[in-house]
Amino acid sequence: NYTIALPIGSSDHGQPGLLCTPTKPLDILTFFLLNYVAHAATVLTRPGERVDDYLVNVIGSLLFPSLGLYRGIEAILCGAIFVRSDDLRKAAKSGALCVVVRGADWRPRNGDLPSNVILKRGQSYEDKHFYEDEVPQQRQGHYRYKEEPVHLVTYSPPYMFNKFGCPVFVHRRIIHGTYILPEGYRFAIVPHDIQFQKAEDPSTSIKPTIEISTTYNIVKALIALAQSAYALTTLYRARGDQINQFGYAAFGLTVAPYAVMSIVNLIGNLCQPEYPSLYMVESSTMDEARRRGGFFKGDV
Known part of the structure; x- marks a missing residue:
């Protein structure tokens, strides 16, 4: 028989073959760093x-790991x-392209020839009208034909609708290039399944390269791989009576969502x-915005 000296506080919790030694501060630090903090680095x-928005999302994912589930599934399914060999389509699939669209505050101007609009004519009616030169006793009244003003209703072009049926407007994103966005216009993310028509120079047969x-981010992928392996190992080692004592709040199970x-x-x-930034794409609405004082440089 051999006698092995164990640290004070060691226990088998009444289960033969199980040995639990006292936890050291380094063990606690390693547990939190590799299971929780490392997950935040994989978001x-x-x-x-922007950096501040990303930090807010990292903190949220650290406290609520399922917060970044939509981003992950969207990246997988995009x-x-x-x-291959088409950076423009790959950027569109990744949601890295934006285009100028009309906002809710857009209004037509005199001389405009707007597209993507519906002209809605009001109902016509007849109004009884008396002429001033008629003798009051002989006034019989005349009917005058009137028309209501024509209403101009705008709509987003079909190629701007995403899978949820509405445009995704750009908010607090970095856009590559220089631009001046006039009043009534906004940027929106180009849908994943959009098709492009590349501009070609008729004077040459050489196709432009975009x-x-x-x-x-290979480093982030490696951290995710290491964190997943360590978390799964922690789950596998969640033995003993900790589940009987703490139930679903057992520390070994808290790493499951992470x-x-x-x-x-x-x-x-x-x-x-x-992608470090969003990239602007040429469109007819961008040309319309230019005629209203807009300026765009650096689009693809």
Whole structure:
């Protein structure tokens, strides 16, 4: 027989073959860093997202791990990884392109020839009218034909509708280039399934090359892989009577949502590249905004 000296406080919690030693401060620090803090480093970044907005999302994902679930699923299902040799389509799949659209405060101006509008004519009616030169006793009245003003109703072009049936307007994003957006216009994210018509120079047969700056964050993917492995190991080692004592609040089970989200973020980082900013795309509405004093430089 051999006698092994164990630290004070060691216990098997009444289960043969189980040995629990007292927890050290380093063990607690490692548990929190590798299970919780490491997960915050795997949160996906939206194209053109500002640093302060990203930090808010990181803190939210640290407190509520399922907060970034939509970003991860969106990155996995966008299909950007399957696009080859076409940076424009890959950027559209990743939600990195924006276009000028009309806002709710847009109003027509004299001389405009607006597109994507519906002319709604009011109902006509007859109004009884008396002429001033008639003798009061002989006034019989005459009917005058009147028309209501024509109402101009704008609508978003069909190519701007996303899968939820409405445009996604740009808010607090970094947009590449220089622009002056006139009153009544806004930026909106280009839908994932949009089709493009590339501008070609008729004087030459050489097709233009469009390259958009992007990168795959391999470091973030490796952190997600390591965090997922450590969290799954923690779940596997959640033995003993901690579940009987604490139920679903057992510390070994608290890492489960973080492990799932890190796996989702890992796949999302591999499926969708990161873009430092949004990129403007030419459109007829952008030309309309230019005629109203808008200025756009750096569009693709």
